[in-house]
Amino acid sequence: MQLSIGFWSFKTLASAYELGLFARLSGTDGHTVDELARMLGVGQRPAELLVTACASIGLLELRNGRYVNSAVADEFLVPGKAYHFGGWVQMLDRRLYPAWGRLSEAVRTNRPTSWNPDEQAHLFDSEDPELLALFWEAMHSLSTLTARELAAHVELSGSAALLDVGGGSGAYDIELCRRYPHLRATVLDLPPVCEIAAEKIKAAGHADRIAVAPGDFLADPELPAGHDVVLLSMIMHDWSDEQDLAILRKCFAALPPGGQIVISELLVDEEKAGPPAAALMGLNMLVETTGGRNYTAAEYEQWLRATGFVDVRTVSFEAAGANGAVLARKP
Numbered sequence: 001m002q003l004s005i006g007f008w009s010f011k012t013l014a015s016a017y018e019l020g021l022f023a024r025l026s027g028t029d030g031h032t033v034d035e036l037a038r039m040l041g042v043g044q045r046p047a048e049l050l051v052t053a054c055a056s057i058g059l060l061e062l063r064n065g066r067y068v069n070s071a072v073a074d075e076f077l078v079p080g081k082a083y084h085f086g087g088w089v090q091m092l093d094r095r096l097y098p099a100w101g102r103l104s105e106a107v108r109t110n111r112p113t114s115w116n117p118d119e120q121a122h123l124f125d126s127e128d129p130e131l132l133a134l135f136w137e138a139m140h141s142l143s144t145l146t147a148r149e150l151a152a153h154v155e156l157s158g159s160a161a162l163l164d165v166g167g168g169s170g171a172y173d174i175e176l177c178r179r180y181p182h183l184r185a186t187v188l189d190l191p192p193v194c195e196i197a198a199e200k201i202k203a204a205g206h207a208d209r210i211a212v213a214p215g216d217f218l219a220d221p222e223l224p225a226g227h228d229v230v231l232l233s234m235i236m237h238d239w240s241d242e243q244d245l246a247i248l249r250k251c252f253a254a255l256p257p258g259g260q261i262v263i264s265e266l267l268v269d270e271e272k273a274g275p276p277a278a279a280l281m282g283l284n285m286l287v288e289t290t291g292g293r294n295y296t297a298a299e300y301e302q303w304l305r306a307t308g309f310v311d312v313r314t315v316s317f318e319a320a321g322a323n324g325a326v327l328a329r330k331p
Helices: 006-018 021-025 033-040 044-056 071-076 086-100 103-109 129-153 171-179 191-203 241-254 276-288 297-307
Strands: 060-063 066-069 161-165 184-189 210-214 229-233 260-265 310-316 324-329
Touching (some): 006 021, 021 066, 021 071, 044 060, 086 103, 103 276, 129 171, 129 191, 129 229, 161 171, 171 184, 171 191, 171 210, 184 191, 241 260, 260 297, 297 324
Parallel strands (some): 161 229, 184 210, 229 260
């Protein structure tokens, strides 16, 4: 029963966020159902049903007849907060919810359903700039939270310069530079994405330490040199085995002797029976990509050793977008 009604909870969250419920409650002493109905411009009945549902799943709390945000809703679902997660919720609602409605089609055809490979070169070749902007805002939310955990579990005090391959909005670099004041970083991504990253980096006050390098890590023959650590964060699952091997070869060539590579991902267990977050994200790659999936730590280790890396090890942690990192060194 819980599995069959899982979408009820998600749509409760997505609709409340879209209506601005959490933003209106933030910083207040709470509101009654009647007050919220007027503020949201909806009827008393749907307002009551919505806030009751939100309270039941931990998004709201009822205090003396007035609804207030729960701690988790106030931290993650209010625009402007440091770890605002709303972009991810919106992207799921507008892009992936419809695509997952066609999951059986994706299984039968082995083709993505969130975009048309006959009309687009790849997932990020979007015809809808608004949806693409929403995608990158979602990735920033997810990556910021994940980078905070990665920074706490992967030691980079001995590294001076980091290359973030496919670094998106620069969320990982911002968090890592906050933890390591000596660290400098470069975000490598497509030109339009680098524009987004530059804005996020400037807003975070790190424009003097984090650079952007427009490029295509799949098509370009080589990656920028001059870095002693390469980060691959939440990008390897987008591509096939062969493409990932090609990416690793470029990373190996770009690193100096002794340089380190860090692969941060939701890792599937060796038996390929879970955990749910990694397995379901892997299935999400079926509706989102033409060849991607989530991989095991052993698969990454095999590729890294075949590429020439040594001292391969895995660090486990729990975060929104990853449950571990596979690390290795160039001899």
